[in-house]
Amino acid sequence: MKRFFTLLMPVLASGFLTSCQVPSSVSRDAGPVLNDSSMTASIRIPVGLKAPTWDSLKPKSDIPGWDRKIDHTYFSIQTSQKVIAITFDDGPHGVNTPRLLDMLKKRDIKATFYVVGNMVKNSYGPGLLRRMVAEGHEIGNHTVTHGTLSKMSEDGLRKELREAHNMIAEVTGVEPRSMRPPGGAIKNEQKKLMLKEFGYPTILWSVDPEDWKRPGASVVTSRLLNGAAPGGILLVHDLHAPTVDAMPATLDGLLAKGYKFVTVTELINMDESGSE
Numbered sequence: 001m002k003r004f005f006t007l008l009m010p011v012l013a014s015g016f017l018t019s020c021q022v023p024s025s026v027s028r029d030a031g032p033v034l035n036d037s038s039m040t041a042s043i044r045i046p047v048g049l050k051a052p053t054w055d056s057l058k059p060k061s062d063i064p065g066w067d068r069k070i071d072h073t074y075f076s077i078q079t080s081q082k083v084i085a086i087t088f089d090d091g092p093h094g095v096n097t098p099r100l101l102d103m104l105k106k107r108d109i110k111a112t113f114y115v116v117g118n119m120v121k122n123s124y125g126p127g128l129l130r131r132m133v134a135e136g137h138e139i140g141n142h143t144v145t146h147g148t149l150s151k152m153s154e155d156g157l158r159k160e161l162r163e164a165h166n167m168i169a170e171v172t173g174v175e176p177r178s179m180r181p182p183g184g185a186i187k188n189e190q191k192k193l194m195l196k197e198f199g200y201p202t203i204l205w206s207v208d209p210e211d212w213k214r215p216g217a218s219v220v221t222s223r224l225l226n227g228a229a230p231g232g233i234l235l236v237h238d239l240h241a242p243t244v245d246a247m248p249a250t251l252d253g254l255l256a257k258g259y260k261f262v263t264v265t266e267l268i269n270m271d272e273s274g275s276e
């Protein structure tokens with residue numbers, strides 16, 4: 001679609017054609033594009049007016065909280081930019097999470113935390129969540145009990161997510177925008193329900209260093225650095241001390257490779273798939 005638009009615009013601007021006339025050769029080449037009403041409308045621009053940006057032609061979303069169409073699941077996104085999202089699951093932890101937050105702050109890196117409701121209930125939980133938000137991080141929903149969602153009924157799933165959602169919103173004043181299923185265990189129909197009822201895309205990952213098996217900090221770092229790619233989502237756990245130990249070398253290594261860290265919501269909004 002983008003190629004066709006680029007091809008046609010100079011022809012229209014040159015004044016050889018009025019807005020509705022399209023040479024038959026172009027019509028044949030372009031095929032079904034001409035049946036796209038948004039495309040046809042965009043071509044009828046009086047000369048001298050600014051053309052719409054491609055962003056404004058992206059399909060709009062009917063999902064609350066999202067201004068463009070989103071998918072129900074993300075492992076990564078398609079992007080021409082060297083961006084990456086790092087996600088920390090299963091916290092907050094009273095010792096490891098503050099240590100991690102210091103490391104992120106020192107490097108001006110924004111991350112996403114998929115927190116567990118029962119961890120937020122700890123005495124240090126609310127304060128740590130507020131610190132995350134104050135320092136520009138994003139908080140996502142990782143359920144209340146860290147149970148296996150794929151084994152739950154629809155109402156069980158709703159209860160897990162609603163309670164964690166409300167807890168995060170009450171503590172921080174910011175509503176979570178996405179969820180990660182514990183262990184990645186989730187059914188397709190559950191993903192659709194969560195997107196429809198909560199506005200949550202299901203966030204999985206493109207790199208899993210299996211840090212929870214405690215392979216050692218240097219192994220975690222090398223797995224993350226080797227697996228990183230533009231648009232990727234890195235999965236680690238701030239619950240574990242060795243994971244946090246691996247972070248200085250990991251973060252510095254990714255910065256040295258030229259990566260810019262974004263939160264999961266920012267990453268999704270940068271997805272370029274579907275724009276051509």
Ligand code: NI
Pocket residue numbers: 089090142146181182183
């Ligand atoms: Ni988890």
